[in-house]
Amino acid sequence: DGGITQSPKxxxxxxxxxxxxxxxxxxxxxxxxxxxxxxGQGLRLIYYSQIVNDFQKGDIAEGYSVSREKKESxxxxxxSAQKNPTAFYLCxxxxxxTGDTDTQYFGPGTRLTVL
Amino acid sequence: xxxxxxxxxxMFIQEGEDVSMNCTSSSIFNTWLWYKQDPGEGPVLLIALYxxxxxxxxxxxxxxxxxxxxxxxxxxxxxxxxxxxxxxxxGQPYAGNNxxxxxxxxxxxxxxx
Numbered sequence: 230d231g232g233i234t235q236s237p238k239x240x241x242x243x244x245x246x247x248x249x250x251x252x253x254x255x256x257x258x259x260x261x262x263x264x265x266x267x268x269g270q271g272l273r274l275i276y277y278s279q280i281v282n283d284f285q286k287g288d289i290a291e292g293y294s295v296s297r298e299k300k301e302s303x304x305x306x307x308x309s310a311q312k313n314p315t316a317f318y319l320c321x322x323x324x325x326x327t328g329d330t331d332t333q334y335f336g337p338g339t340r341l342t343v344l
Numbered sequence: 345x346x347x348x349x350x351x352x353x354x355m356f357i358q359e360g361e362d363v364s365m366n367c368t369s370s371s372i373f374n375t376w377l378w379y380k381q382d383p384g385e386g387p388v389l390l391i392a393l394y395x396x397x398x399x400x401x402x403x404x405x406x407x408x409x410x411x412x413x414x415x416x417x418x419x420x421x422x423x424x425x426x427x428x429x430x431x432x433x434x435g436q437p438y439a440g441n442n443x444x445x446x447x448x449x450x451x452x453x454x455x456x457x
Contacts, residue, residue: 233386241430257405268378270449271432271449272387274445277444279444287444319386321386330374330390330394330436331436331444332389333377333434333445334389335379336386338385338386
């Protein structure tokens, strides 16, 4: 059963702690993405990766870090430098080979609350 | 970052009514995507459009890629309560911006049974 999984669904952390959100896909997609969504807002791109061991900053990368050591996995770390980390985080993936259109498929999301 | 103009921002309709929403851009796109998001869940792809003028249906949903390549609309016919949610459009620019998706801010749909 192919798809994108994110864990956990809900995450609570104390202010000042780093936290890592998991994203795994078994769709054999090359590209993976992290978005942040705040209440009543659209999706804002944090980081994306088009190939293993390579990633680029999106529109709001400050206070976040990522790694792409495996094609299937793209974890996101929310660091203590992120000033307002409480949000709904969405992971997506797409085939995104050269010339392909970027049709993205999403995981179920992780809601992070920093206390 | 760049955003699409998506309208209306919200709609409240009676069950059985038809719904129409649209997205516009100042630049040319080569892909338009429509997603639906239920509360607390990730967006689900409804319809993907890859060619100017293309008209595609998915059940009661119909979407079109505008001829100018700068707009797209989504229609829902005979709405039902499970249509409730937020509908997002997304477009892929024809060039520039590393061709990353640009997103609308969403249309929130409420259906009165």
